[in-house]
Amino acid sequence: MISENSYFNNNVKSLGYTTAEGKSTLGVMEPGEYEFSTSLHETMTVIEGEMTVKLPNSNEWATYKAGEAYEIDANKSFLVKVGTQTSYLCQYQ
Amino acid sequence: MISENSYFNNNVKSLGYTTAEGKSTLGVMEPGEYEFSTSLHETMTVIEGEMTVKLPNSNEWATYKAGEAYEIDANKSFLVKVGTQTSYLCQYQ
Numbered sequence: 001m002i003s004e005n006s007y008f009n010n011n012v013k014s015l016g017y018t019t020a021e022g023k024s025t026l027g028v029m030e031p032g033e034y035e036f037s038t039s040l041h042e043t044m045t046v047i048e049g050e051m052t053v054k055l056p057n058s059n060e061w062a063t064y065k066a067g068e069a070y071e072i073d074a075n076k077s078f079l080v081k082v083g084t085q086t087s088y089l090c091q092y093q
Numbered sequence: 094m095i096s097e098n099s100y101f102n103n104n105v106k107s108l109g110y111t112t113a114e115g116k117s118t119l120g121v122m123e124p125g126e127y128e129f130s131t132s133l134h135e136t137m138t139v140i141e142g143e144m145t146v147k148l149p150n151s152n153e154w155a156t157y158k159a160g161e162a163y164e165i166d167a168n169k170s171f172l173v174k175v176g177t178q179t180s181y182l183c184q185y186q
Binding site for chain 2: 010015017021024026047048089
């Protein structure tokens with residue numbers, strides 16, 4: 001089954017699926033600032049657009065462009081700002 | 094706006110958005126065989142999984158793995174077979 005998910009008043013939408021390596025979601029964010037919380041370790045890869053991210057335990061914002069990735073441990077919160085519609089792959093690995 | 098699209102009895106779902114370069118969709122396919130028709134030139138990139146594709150005017154099937162891409166002209170039909178849940182980026186460029 002391909003799951004459909006919507007967050008932040010439809011400003012973030014994603015599709016969930018499973019590969020041999022684990023669960024993944026593909027998503028799109030509208031311009032805005034969001035706080036996400038993890039329940040599993042996540043690897044986030046920017047597909048198109050760019051994300052400015054404040055990782056858990058960091059005081060600095062870092063920008064990730066298409067093709068770049070960052071990781072977040074389980075049970076953490078992180079902040080993401082996007083200025084244009086931005087797409088991503090989130091792998092729960 | 095992030096558009097939500099569903100095809101082939103929910104066996105293919107996608108999210109549509111726009112970047113500075115043009116329109117894109119991110120999608121996921123369930124295992125199966127599908128015939129797609131284009132109205133614009135498309136660049137298809139496999140994100141996870143793999144697709145076996147018969148391009149317009151081709152008699153041969155070719156397999157594209159994660160990170161690999163193929164292009165289809167406007168107003169053509171092409172066939173895609175996937176054996177596991179497979180995700181893709183379709184750029185209308």
